[in-house]
Amino acid sequence: MNARTDTAVLQSTQNAAEHHLSNAHLDALEEETIFILREVAAAFERPALLFSGGKDSLVMLKCAEKAFGVGRIPYPLLMIDTGHNFPEVTEFRDRRAKELQAELIVRSVEDSMKRGTVRLAHPGESRNAHQSVTLLEAIEEFRFDALIGGARRDEEKARAKERIFSHRDSFGQWQPKAQRPELWTLFNTRLQPGEHFRVFPISNWTELDVWQYIARENIALPSIYYTHRREVVERRGLLVPVTDLTPPREGEQVVIRDVRFRTVGDITCTCPVASDAATPEDIVIETLKADLSERGATRMDDKTSEASMEKRKKDGYF
Numbered sequence: 119m120n121a122r123t124d125t126a127v128l129q130s131t132q133n134a135a136e137h138h139l140s141n142a143h144l145d146a147l148e149e150e151t152i153f154i155l156r157e158v159a160a161a162f163e164r165p166a167l168l169f170s171g172g173k174d175s176l177v178m179l180k181c182a183e184k185a186f187g188v189g190r191i192p193y194p195l196l197m198i199d200t201g202h203n204f205p206e207v208t209e210f211r212d213r214r215a216k217e218l219q220a221e222l223i224v225r226s227v228e229d230s231m232k233r234g235t236v237r238l239a240h241p242g243e244s245r246n247a248h249q250s251v252t253l254l255e256a257i258e259e260f261r262f263d264a265l266i267g268g269a270r271r272d273e274e275k276a277r278a279k280e281r282i283f284s285h286r287d288s289f290g291q292w293q294p295k296a297q298r299p300e301l302w303t304l305f306n307t308r309l310q311p312g313e314h315f316r317v318f319p320i321s322n323w324t325e326l327d328v329w330q331y332i333a334r335e336n337i338a339l340p341s342i343y344y345t346h347r348r349e350v351v352e353r354r355g356l357l358v359p360v361t362d363l364t365p366p367r368e369g370e371q372v373v374i375r376d377v378r379f380r381t382v383g384d385i386t387c388t389c390p391v392a393s394d395a396a397t398p399e400d401i402v403i404e405t406l407k408a409d410l411s412e413r414g415a416t417r418m419d420d421k422t423s424e425a426s427m428e429k430r431k432k433d434g435y436f
Contacts, residue, residue: 139402141330147323148331151181153303154282154319158264159192161307162315165264166223169195170203171211172382173339174268177328178319179218180337189219196265197224198253200245202363202385210340225256242363244386254290257314264315272324273412281306282321288312325380325412326405333398342379343401345394350375356389380412 155178158165167182169175182191195215199208215222227245230236230252238245257265271278281297283305298306307315320328332339349360351370357377358364363385366372377390378401395401 139330139406141334144327144331144334147320147327148181148184150303150322151178151319152185154305154317155182155185155266157305157307158266158317158319159186161305162264164260164262165193165266165317166196166260166262167191167193167266168268169197169211169215169222170268170382171197171207171214171340172268173328173332173337173343174270174320176214176337176339177323177331178266178268179214179220180331180335181319183218191218191220193266194221194223196256196262197222198249198256199224199226199228200249200384201226201228202245204340204342204379204382204385204388206340206342207382210338214338223256223260225252225259227252230255242386244384246384246387250290257290262314263309264317266317266319268320269318270323270325270328271321280316280318280321282318283307284316284318286314286316290314292316325408326402329398329402329405333402340382342382342390345376345378345396347374348377348390349373350377350390357392358389359385361385 167175167178169179179191179195186192197211212222227236227248230248231238235255236245236248236251238248253265256262269277269280271280276294279294280292281300283300284292285297285306286292288310300306309315323331331337349372350357351360351366351372352358353367353370357375360366360372375392376394378393378395379388379390382388393401393404395404
């Protein structure tokens with residue numbers, strides 16, 4: 119069998135697998151997420167749901183809709199805004215919160231900078247890591263005792279270490295070696311004054327699960343999740359979007375590529391991937407073939423060291 123025949127056989131096998139891909143397991147994942155969202159409402163006095171307008175938080179919102187009903191989500195949505203977010207995402211965030219009749223609280227890193235609690239090393243420094251300070255200030259302001267986040271264990275090594283109900287001490291810090299096992303869905307909800315929990319209802323989902331669920335439930339997303347033409351430069355193995363915040367460096371060639379974003383965040387550290395996927399079904403097929411997690415393939419801030427995320431999480435990051 120020659121190389122061309124081998125390739126044709128492999129493609130035929132992939133097409134067959136994609137055609138018969140089951141999403142029956144999504145019912146169990148959805149049921150677990152709904153259970154956790156209800157558990158948070160029952161166990162805590164002042165919870166909030168972290169809402170960026172990204173795909174994972176939109177999946178959680180869909181599950182919250184099913185858990186409580188439109189207009190009845192029992193906790194506010196909280197967004198920590200760096201001031202450097204993609205406008206397509208923030209516009210979608212505001213519109214979706216209004217549709218759900220949910221309370222949306224936005225707190226800005228820029229306000230922390232004005233207070234002097236955040237100081238940048240230089241004007242061009244990414245504000246992404248500094249969100250931890252603004253988040254901890256919001257927790258103190260509103261006395262939140264639980265924050266629901268959309269992190270998943272398949273995204274990054276540090277996130278794979280974390281429990282679904284993840285304890286934070288009175289300084290907002292995470293101690294990965296001081297976590298109680300979660301057996302038989304028995305979650306630790308005990309708090310001392312000043313402490314809080316981070317809760318991750320979609321911990322057991324994968325990127326593929328998320329996209330299958332988006333396709334099944336017909337969940338609307340910001341447009342940048344789908345293919346579009348954008349100016350980019352190649353840098354350190356990533357496609358960096360050309361913006362006022364991320365201009366090309368000397369010697370870099372600006373090209374226009376068909377791209378989409380696998381994850382959305384601060385413009386200064388979030389990169390797209392080459393893609394012509396225009397629907398959730400197209401993205402499911404692309405995800406089946408991906409050999410890097412979405413953060414590994416698109417986040418500049420996770421390229422600094424193997425322990426980048428764990429250090430930020432210990433300091434209070436999402």
